[in-house]
Amino acid sequence: MKISVVTSVFNRADTIGEAVRSVRHQTHGDIEHIIQDGGSSDGTLGVLEELASSDMLVESGRDGGIYDGINRGIARTTGDVIGLMHSDDLFASPDVLSRVAEILARHDVDGVYGDLVYVAADDPARVIRYWKSGAYHPDRLRRGWMPPHPTLYLKRDVFDRWGGYDLEFHIAADYEAMLRWLVKGQIRLAYLPEVMVRMRMGGESNRSIRRIIRKSREDYRAIRRHEIGNIGTLLSKNFSKLGQFIKKDQDQT
Numbered sequence: 001m002k003i004s005v006v007t008s009v010f011n012r013a014d015t016i017g018e019a020v021r022s023v024r025h026q027t028h029g030d031i032e033h034i035i036q037d038g039g040s041s042d043g044t045l046g047v048l049e050e051l052a053s054s055d056m057l058v059e060s061g062r063d064g065g066i067y068d069g070i071n072r073g074i075a076r077t078t079g080d081v082i083g084l085m086h087s088d089d090l091f092a093s094p095d096v097l098s099r100v101a102e103i104l105a106r107h108d109v110d111g112v113y114g115d116l117v118y119v120a121a122d123d124p125a126r127v128i129r130y131w132k133s134g135a136y137h138p139d140r141l142r143r144g145w146m147p148p149h150p151t152l153y154l155k156r157d158v159f160d161r162w163g164g165y166d167l168e169f170h171i172a173a174d175y176e177a178m179l180r181w182l183v184k185g186q187i188r189l190a191y192l193p194e195v196m197v198r199m200r201m202g203g204e205s206n207r208s209i210r211r212i213i214r215k216s217r218e219d220y221r222a223i224r225r226h227e228i229g230n231i232g233t234l235l236s237k238n239f240s241k242l243g244q245f246i247k248k249d250q251d252q253t
Contacts, residue, residue, distance in 0.1 A: 001101045002030040003153070004079030008069030009087035010038035015200070017047045018124075020056065022090040028097035031055060033085075036073035038063045067165040067173040074164055083153035090124055092117070092195040100153045103190050110185075111154035113147035114192035118244070121200045128201055129244040135191045141182065142229045144237025147189065149174040151196040158187055171211060172218035179226040 005023050009016055023033045037045060037060035048058050057076065063069045074082055081104060085091070100112045113136075118129035131148050162185040165173040181187045220234045 001081060001105060002032065002079040003028060003081045003083065003097050003101060004074075004077035005031060005033050005083055005085050005097075006070055006073035006077065007033065007035045007085050007087055008038070008063075008066045008073055009035060009040065009044060010066075010069070011040045011042040011044060012087040013040070013043035013047050015088040016044050017051060018090060019085055019087050020048070020051050023085055024051075024053070024056075025094050026091060026097045027095050028101055030079075031097060032057065032077065032079055034073045034076050035059070036063070036069040036076075037061075038065075038069055064167060065170065067169070068167055071164045071167075074159060077156075079156065081153050081155055082159060084150055086150055086199070088121075088200045089150055090198045092198050096196050097153075099192055099194075103192060104153075104155070107190050108188070109190045110158050110187040111152060112190050112192055113152045114194055114196035116148035116151050116197045116199055117195050118201050119198045121202050124198050124200065129241075130195075131244050133191065136182075136189045138182070141179065142233055144229075144233050144235075144240055146175060146178055146237070148197070149178065150199055151192075152178070154181070154187070158185065161185065162187075169218050169222065171215040172222055175219055176222035176225070179222055179228060183226045183228060 007019060020033065023031065033056040035048060035056060035058045037058060039060060039062045045060060059076065063072060070084065081100065103112050113133065115133055116131040117127045120126040120128060133148055136147065158181055162181050165177050167173065169176045216234060216238065219237060223229050223233050
């Protein structure tokens with residue numbers, strides 16, 4: 001089973017190396033790392049050149065942002081399964097993708113997701129939030145539930161049938177896409193009950209109050225588009241994050 005890992009990056013010279021090495025240290029035997037650079041000017045391309053390998057394919061050029069970059073990267077993949085590694089994230093352990101492949105080989109499902117920890121930007125070993133996602137059930141969508149996007153690995157057929165990321169959504173395209181795949185596509189997901197990804201705090205969606213408000217508006221538009229709730233769904237989605245600061249697994253600290 002060939003797994004394609006897609007990274008959309010722009011000016012992340014300080015973290016892209018760790019992300020690339022995290023993918024490279026995975027024990028699964030058949031991985032391609034597709035890197036879509038948005039025209040970085042801070043030394044990112046130099047770091048990637050130093051880490052060049054036959055299974056890492058880099059393309060650079062101006063794009064329309066992270067989701068456009070992800071779409072372009074997905075279009076270049078050749079794997080049976082597709083997932084993401086953001087340019088400032090890390091896998092939690094070397095066998096994450098081996099576990100993904102094992103589950104997809106044994107079970108009749110369209111994808112796999114797991115848990116995620118948010119870590120300090122300057123210290124990936126320090127856990128700030130622990131997102132224990134739990135098993136999927138359609139009813140949970142109306143309560144604002146979603147799988148942690150960086151942990152989601154899907155069979156190629158999902159993208160072929162139900163599309164990638166809608167660029168009308170500048171911040172919440174991941175949420176809209178996951179609702180589309182789950183509601184319209186009715187895809188089947190398996191839950192891997194372990195931390196798959198360590199995600200640095202300070203991402204695009206929460207770097208300012210203005211962007212948080214914009215993200216909430218886009219989330220609400222996605223909720224209404226896919227008819228899975230109303231303002232209560234949005235409020236539940238946002239307030240559910242508070243527990244992530246409290247329920248930190250001591251094994252991850």
